[in-house]
Amino acid sequence: RTSKSKIVVCRDLGPDVMPLLTKRDDIEVVTWTEDCVCDREWLLKNISGAVGIVIVFSELVNAELLDAAGPNLKVVSTMSVGYEHIHVSELAKRNVRLGYTPDVLTDAVADISVMLALMAGRNANETMGIVREGLWPKFIWAPFALCGPQLSTSGISPSRTVGFLGFGRISHATLARLIPFGVTDCIYSSNPNSAASPKKERDEALLKQYQPQLKSLRPVDRDTLARESDVLFILAPGGPSTRHLIDEDFLRKMKKHSVLVNAGRGTVVDSDALAKALREKWIWGAGIDVVEGEPNIWKDHPLVREPRCNILPHIGSASFETRLAMATLAVENCLAGIVGQNMPAELDVKAS
Ligand code: 8YV
Numbered sequence: 001r002t003s004k005s006k007i008v009v010c011r012d013l014g015p016d017v018m019p020l021l022t023k024r025d026d027i028e029v030v031t032w033t034e035d036c037v038c039d040r041e042w043l044l045k046n047i048s049g050a051v052g053i054v055i056v057f058s059e060l061v062n063a064e065l066l067d068a069a070g071p072n073l074k075v076v077s078t079m080s081v082g083y084e085h086i087h088v089s090e091l092a093k094r095n096v097r098l099g100y101t102p103d104v105l106t107d108a109v110a111d112i113s114v115m116l117a118l119m120a121g122r123n124a125n126e127t128m129g130i131v132r133e134g135l136w137p138k139f140i141w142a143p144f145a146l147c148g149p150q151l152s153t154s155g156i157s158p159s160r161t162v163g164f165l166g167f168g169r170i171s172h173a174t175l176a177r178l179i180p181f182g183v184t185d186c187i188y189s190s191n192p193n194s195a196a197s198p199k200k201e202r203d204e205a206l207l208k209q210y211q212p213q214l215k216s217l218r219p220v221d222r223d224t225l226a227r228e229s230d231v232l233f234i235l236a237p238g239g240p241s242t243r244h245l246i247d248e249d250f251l252r253k254m255k256k257h258s259v260l261v262n263a264g265r266g267t268v269v270d271s272d273a274l275a276k277a278l279r280e281k282w283i284w285g286a287g288i289d290v291v292e293g294e295p296n297i298w299k300d301h302p303l304v305r306e307p308r309c310n311i312l313p314h315i316g317s318a319s320f321e322t323r324l325a326m327a328t329l330a331v332e333n334c335l336a337g338i339v340g341q342n343m344p345a346e347l348d349v350k351a352s
Contacts, residue, residue: 099333116287153182163229166236
């Protein structure tokens with residue numbers, strides 16, 4: 001009798017994806033089926049002897065967990081593109097491979113980034129509050145009441161400069177969506193810690209692709225990014241190197257009518273500074289899908305109290321299509337990795 005390989009799955013991945021695992025005779029699947037974050041005690045107990053584990057971004061993968069798994073563990077597969085919940089060097093030490101889910105969520109997150117930019121510019125949270133609270137009948141119409149800055153450029157509105165902190169796949173897809181809006185200038189800071197690290201050929205190709213609409217595309221330092229962006233998209237990864245890159249100093253330099261969008265990681269933005277910037281009107285509005293300290297964001301959080309802060313509970317990748325693709329890829333990565341095959345999307349833990 002050959003023993004089955006154990007795979008621990010930290011969320012029920014649904015009826016379309018779970019059978020990829022459960023229908024296999026050679027695999028024993030142990031699944032956390034509760035509708036809440038996987039219990040740490042349960043995980044530490046059940047991971048013992050596993051060859052693979054499929055996780056989401058709320059599972060911390062550290063030495064403790066890897067030690068609890070023991071020497072059989074070959075693969076950690078996360079259903080996310082971000083991996084700051086994973087201590088990559090601990091994986092490297094133990095020769096454990098890492099699967100993740102880039103690309104498949106790019107469109108969904110780019111969609112929601114544009115949505116947040118529009119919501120923030122046109123005061124969605126504030127104005128929907130008027131309707132929700134039954135205040136519409138009392139509202140006195142005035143030509144400039146409830147107005148906000150327009151994202152699209154037309155004969156009547158000036159050209160817009162969009163800025164990106166982080167200029168990877170999701171930023172490129174967001175820029176592509178903004179071209180029909182008439183955006184003419186794009187600036188970015190791709191290496192947020194120092195001067196931007198430009199990629200000349202890539203930038204020339206993007207400019208060529210979007211001409212004649214797009215007039216300029218250039219890497220800038222953070223100061224220029226703050227001063228020149230009409231809409232700033234934060235689409236950078238989390239972790240210590242990007243923590244609070246958007247701080248009080250940065251926000252004070254931004255334009256009064258500018259909009260800040262964060263669909264990357266909450267930790268990049270200092271929440272107190274952003275709340276102050278909105279309260280004191282240094283910037284026009286914010287649209288954020290991620291907040292430092294999430295999901296523990298209660299009603300009295302300084303950002304929740306700001307009417308010009310449009311907050312979504314981290315749903316950037318939450319479309320049926322994208323979550324299905326992410327879950328499928330996470331399982332495929334795991335299945336390939338445990339038998340030593342090429343994983344469809346592997347992150348090189350030794351190089352990271
Ligand atoms: C997911 C994300 O919602 O992929 C990421 O890094 O932040 C989101 O797409 C989340 O990670 C699900 O695990």
